[in-house]
Amino acid sequence: MESSRRQRYGLVFKLALFYVLLSLPTLVVVESAILIAEFQRFMHGVAGGSLRSANEHGADELAARWPGLDGAGTEALEVWTQDWTLRLQQPRGGLTPDASYVLLELAERPLAAALLAPDGRVVARSIEDPHWTPDLPTTAEIERASLSARDALELAGSESPFKLRRSLAPVRDADGRLLGLLFVELRLPLPWRRVLLDSSFESPTVLAFLIVFGVLSSIFLAAWVTRRLNRIARAASAWSRGDFSEPIDDRSRDEIGRVSALLDRMALDLRGLMRSRAQLAMLAERQRLARDLHDTVKQKAFALNLQLAAARRLLADTPAVERLDQAQRLTQQIQQELGQILDEMRSDGADLPFVEHLRARAIDWSHTSGLVPAFELEDMPALPPRHEESLLRIVDEALANVLRHAGATRVDIGLHRERGLWRLSIRDDGRGIAAEAAAGMGLGNLRQRAENLPEGRFELDSEPGRGTLVAVRFAVPDNP
Numbered sequence: 001m002e003s004s005r006r007q008r009y010g011l012v013f014k015l016a017l018f019y020v021l022l023s024l025p026t027l028v029v030v031e032s033a034i035l036i037a038e039f040q041r042f043m044h045g046v047a048g049g050s051l052r053s054a055n056e057h058g059a060d061e062l063a064a065r066w067p068g069l070d071g072a073g074t075e076a077l078e079v080w081t082q083d084w085t086l087r088l089q090q091p092r093g094g095l096t097p098d099a100s101y102v103l104l105e106l107a108e109r110p111l112a113a114a115l116l117a118p119d120g121r122v123v124a125r126s127i128e129d130p131h132w133t134p135d136l137p138t139t140a141e142i143e144r145a146s147l148s149a150r151d152a153l154e155l156a157g158s159e160s161p162f163k164l165r166r167s168l169a170p171v172r173d174a175d176g177r178l179l180g181l182l183f184v185e186l187r188l189p190l191p192w193r194r195v196l197l198d199s200s201f202e203s204p205t206v207l208a209f210l211i212v213f214g215v216l217s218s219i220f221l222a223a224w225v226t227r228r229l230n231r232i233a234r235a236a237s238a239w240s241r242g243d244f245s246e247p248i249d250d251r252s253r254d255e256i257g258r259v260s261a262l263l264d265r266m267a268l269d270l271r272g273l274m275r276s277r278a279q280l281a282m283l284a285e286r287q288r289l290a291r292d293l294h295d296t297v298k299q300k301a302f303a304l305n306l307q308l309a310a311a312r313r314l315l316a317d318t319p320a321v322e323r324l325d326q327a328q329r330l331t332q333q334i335q336q337e338l339g340q341i342l343d344e345m346r347s348d349g350a351d352l353p354f355v356e357h358l359r360a361r362a363i364d365w366s367h368t369s370g371l372v373p374a375f376e377l378e379d380m381p382a383l384p385p386r387h388e389e390s391l392l393r394i395v396d397e398a399l400a401n402v403l404r405h406a407g408a409t410r411v412d413i414g415l416h417r418e419r420g421l422w423r424l425s426i427r428d429d430g431r432g433i434a435a436e437a438a439a440g441m442g443l444g445n446l447r448q449r450a451e452n453l454p455e456g457r458f459e460l461d462s463e464p465g466r467g468t469l470v471a472v473r474f475a476v477p478d479n480p
Contacts, residue, residue: 019214
């Protein structure tokens with residue numbers, strides 16, 4: 001028991017480790033694939049002009065609100081810049097409609113904006129981050145954007161280690177006077193950097209779920225599998241000791257169940273083979289003893305009888321002749337009885353008993369049906385050959401009905417002595433026999449064969465959906 005516990009815990013550990021090791025690369029691959037697809041979709045929208053278009057709309061909005069914001073001071077301009085940047089990061093309807101949710105997946109602050117005076121001085125900015133200093137436009141870029149009526153100017157970016165996209169748009173009032181310039185910068189890390197170097201709330205959560213799922217499922221699987229494997233181990237241990245009475249009896253239809261059924265069938269074959277070999281060894285030993293007795297004792301008894309006959313002729317008409325006659329008669333009786341013993345030892349009457357014939361028939365049937373019968377057989381005295389043949393025919397017909405009509409998953413064959421009679425039974429767990437169908441299943445032949453046995457009686461117990469029992473009661477004559 002302690003050994004099976006260690007095996008179970010070892011299997012649990014291996015399965016849990018397998019799940020965890022499988023979960024980590026799976027999580028990385030799946031998350032990378034999703035992020036790369038989202039990232040490519042988003043960058044396709046940026047390449048199509050979404051950043052430039054958003055910059056132009058922001059410049060128009062700022063121009064419309066400029067009198068109120070400019071009058072409130074620099075702080076109001078910074079608040080508007082921050083608010084505008086946050087609106088561009090919205091998952092839906094942001095910088096790239098239906099794809100902007102990737103921004104916050106890849107970076108905590110993917111966008112930075114700044115409001116520049118016409119001379120290039122920074123008036124307001126959206127972030128104050130020591131780790132990110134936006135790449136503000138150069139003097140030449142400011143001069144080029146100042147010449148534009150309202151179209152935004154796409155500025156030079158970079159591809160590594162970040163995807164950097166920049167845009168600059170003029171802010172003009174209704175009269176076309178240049179009020180300032182609105183600058184926006186998009187900076188996103190490549191997806192593989194996000195997966196390998198950064199972490200988010202979702203990744204630990206998914207990983208924890210996979211670990212818990214892996215451990216619990218491995219415990220369940222190990223307990224379910226090792227319980228069945230332990231049954232196989234117990235049966236194999238019993239078989240190794242020569243005890244084939246303990247079947248595995250796993251009725252599942254999965255791979256382990258099919259292997260268990262094959263092993264049960266193998267155990268039945270081995271049991272029959274061992275019994276057959278034991279019988280053959282016994283027959284061979286009897287034949288050897290018969291040969292030895294014939295070549296030694298019988299020949300010497302024959303020689304002794306010849307010597308007694310010769311002595312009788314030499315001692316004719318003497319008182320010792322009567323004694324020699326008695327000795328000769330005893331020698332002849334010894335020869336006759338020894339000859340009878342040798343004939344019995346050489347005869348076919350030492351063949352396998354009925355129980356082994358019955359077991360062999362059932363095992364042959366199991367090879368065709370795929371079902372392994374369960375046996376509960378007692379050793380029975382010898383029957384006349386015609387009665388043994390009738391019982392075997394009854395078993396053949398009953399098993400044939402199980403195969404053709406029952407749809408069973410289990411068959412039990414029993415042979416027991418009950419109240420002075422022997423009872424042979426075949427029980428299955430199939431669909432049973434309806435009353436109108438019983439007449440067409442050869443049951444009449446079974447009944448006739450059973451009633452021809454000594455004190456024979458036939459029994460049938462069956463209900464639709466509850467299996468079928470076929471049994472025969474009979475007597476064994478004292479002198480078969």
